[in-house]
Amino acid sequence: MDWLPGAASSYAAELDTIFWVILAVTGIVLVGVQVTLVYFLVKYRGREGRRASYVEGSTKAEVIWTVIPAVLIVGIAVASQRVWSQVKNPDRFPADALELNVEARQFAWSITYPGPDGELGTEDDFTRYNEMRVPVNRPVVFNMTSADVVHSFFVPAFRIKQDAVPGLNTRAWFEATEVGEYELACAELCGVAHGLMKGKVVVLPQDEFEGWLAGLGE
Amino acid sequence: MATVEAMAAPLAHGHHEEMSFVRKYIFSTDHKIIGIQFLFASLAFLALGGVLAIMLRWQLGFPGEAMPGVGVVAPKFYNALVTMHGTFMVFFAVMPLLVGVYANYLIPLKIGAPDMAFPRLNMLSFWIFVQSGIVMTASLFVEGGAPGAGWTAYAPLSAVPQYTGVSLGQQLWIISIVLFGASSLLGSVNYITTVINMRAPGMTLFRMPLSIWALFITAIIALLAVPILAAAVILLFFDQTLGTTFFLPADGGQPLLWQHLFWFFGHPEVYILILPAMGIISDVIANGSRKPVFGYHSMVLAIIAIAFLGWITWGHHMFQSGMNPLLGTSFMISTMAIAIPSAIKVFNWLGTMWRGNLRFHTPMLFAIGFVSLFTIGGLSGIFMASNSVDIFIHDTYFIVAHIHYVLFGGSLMAIFAAIYFWFPKMFGRMMNEAWGKIHFALTFIFYNLTFFPMHILGMGGHMRRIYDPTQYEFLQPYQPLNKFITISAILLFVAQLPLIANFFWSLFRGKKAEANPWRDNGLEWTVASPPPHGNFAVTPIVYRGPYEFSSPEVEEDYLPQDVPLNGEREVVGAGVGEE
Amino acid sequence: MNEAITLPGGVKAEPGMRIYNQKLGMWVFLASEVMFFTGLIGAYIILRFGASAWALPGVPLDEGGTPLNINLTAFNTFVLICSSVTMVKGFASIEQGDQKNLKRFLLATVLLGAAFVGIQVMEYIELAREGFLPHCSEELATVVPSCHLFGSTFYTMTGFHGAHVSIGVLCMVWVTVKAFRGGYTKESHGGVEVIGLYWHFVDLVWIILFTIVYLI
């Protein structure tokens, strides 16, 4: 069992890196604080006849422990921003991606494929439920909406999560890097069977996927 | 005990005639009685919230197995449990425990006032709170079941009965929240007016204890944030009952509008839940360390900074909601910024203990627990503040771990500290120290065993609010951990029995408390335990800040705020306490 | 009221603001009210500017407008502003100890306030007759853009405002009765001042609502 689920999308590794960096930074702070705390508890434990030092503060100390967290945080924010805009900014979505439509509803995912002509919104589109088939190593952009309440499209292995909101077209993308089957979950409480609103993403070799698409999903 | 001689005019108040039991304990206008009423009421809700938590934890640890005495938890009931646990804990336990109880009890006593500015409104505030709690509890039992849209009540799930199968329950939830808002409003008006207008002579703003600073700033946040929630739930109510379409996209409404309104309230709300705890902890740590609070002014500034920044960070709850990604960037920046004042506070608490002469009484132990656990909760906030990491951990158990580290490890630990610390003042008897320490040790251990592993679940991608994790293959390896958490949670629940027993035993049998058992400096310790109606026989005069522990000027290691040192007696005129 | 006192070391005693509790309390309460209306108005702004088209006042029904009568409401706005003026005059009178004028002006304020509510109710009736309800009638929804949103926001905002005016009128009646019984004097007239604050606030909210609902 890995700490983070096996990474299977193009940006998963980068996102994980930020996670580990934050873990390292916060981990150091955490250990520092807890060790200092315990050290003080032992060292300055009350004893008869001892008296606490009458110290009211120190501007120097205040400045130091304001500036250091500030610097660390700026670093984390800058690193985060890069991945964020790569994953979520529609202007930076990869070109020549496979485009799909996803509609969430209580309690299923319906995925509409462009069919053999590669265009959505044409006659040969077809729809499948709870199983998203995608080619490996090719970006997939999907237009998502919901028929009823807010759901959230979550594939842990791809590190992608995007809410599906009724009345709104939310777009997201991923590029699967390994052939296989990955679980798709709903991450936003959406009603009685929210916990059962699962599906899967099947990543196929490109030619296999093309064949499947050309055969209208047969 | 050193008390100031009569220098100020006696209180305009005069003597009160004997009052009937009902006037004295039920419809009382005395801020101390009202505080105690809030204490009993919100502890009851805390217990109820705890029971709900155990039930939902059972289902997660032992999915589909019948819980002894309850039976199998059905999915719909599970959603009700999640919703009502969060609702009761946030609105009916932690918030009233901090604000209802300690703002009421401490503000007048600590600033040297005879009572609140508006005692009758104060009483009204409590009774509206009771009604709101009754309505919320009723929603558990009505036809159609309890609300199941989460404590965040995201629309349209919460707006259309067909989506959850709950109609009356959700409406009662809304009505209860509106009542709650009214109660909170009356309280806030009172606290703010009292702090501004009714401080004793010499109690300048920068001589106020940090608990009072925090409660004061909290009252301002609540004053401004709760009406936003009231407006939001009223719109939701109209969508349910009058056919309006605020949140219903089919007729042009916007589901995200709900999230914006809710979190515009919701993020300030989480600071309502932590600032008073931070203030209380500062008081207790100074007392336990026998040292002045390190960096008093920067502590005050940090509180104010948090209160300001708290208004511009709400979008960090909506990173994945489909909001414009540019907003995701700005909300990350503001959220990261708010971590800085939080960090400053932690370092100042450590600084307070540094070179102290630590006394590990029960309140101090809980305060130390607070520092340790709040640090974890604050640091896990950084993960989620990072908009890109949040893509993965949003709506997973990582968030559940975070909120429990700040709200249980933080707020509730502070509440426990406060209960032990001010119990002698409230009831005139000491709580048992040994049992207090046992309570602390068990709580601290089982707390961590329950909530720390949730970080690991979150890292594994374990979604929150799902009814049966075993449905997912990738979560099956985590089932033993889920079971472990559930067992720890049950033990954590059991670990509260010493508190309950100690509380009630001490109420009747505890050792009689002297006026100042902790040798503290605050004005509340200069009067008898419990203080008489009207608090101070003569208006106290304040000569210094609240944290003059181990001052070189006196032999003892504490120096009450109202004790004049040589040469400080010539006071010119007084007359405080009237309008 | 508090007197300034000085403590040793030159520290000012800071015995509170120089405002009595009730007045300060009202200011604090109004801050909360501001946030409540901010919530409602904010929702309106987001919905209105998120919608592709909006049902405007002063545009004929068949062109997708609403039967809101801008002139009538402008007159009603004038009525409410007048009531604020009479409120000010009433307060100024009692500050001089002039009980007679206090009564006169308070009575005028009550009547003007009631008139405002009355006219608003008439407007509601007119709208409802045309099918404008919080949820529009079927046929209207086909001609009038964002008809449901218009109804939702219009009735909620003006309704809550109207409720505030109505509560204000009731309180004002109470104050007026007290004034007729000689309850206010030159020295003691806090009640008049405090209700006046509330009244001006409600008036101000209306001016904002009138502007964003009827004029923009």
Ligand code: HEM
């Ligand atoms: C260092 C300061 C903090 C930071 C940076 C921070 C950050 C965050 C972020 C980014 C989220 C949203 C996570 C998500 O849904 O994906 C969150 C959720 C939450 N935080 Fe914090 N937080 C901090 C302190 C606190 C404090 C002090 C409290 C309360 C006492 C608190 C209570 C909560 C709650 C209740 C939620 C979850 C709400 C829900 O979705 O049910 N946080 N926090």
Ligand SMILES: [Cu+2]
């Ligand atoms: Cu769901």
Ligand SMILES: [Cu+2]
């Ligand atoms: Cu937040």
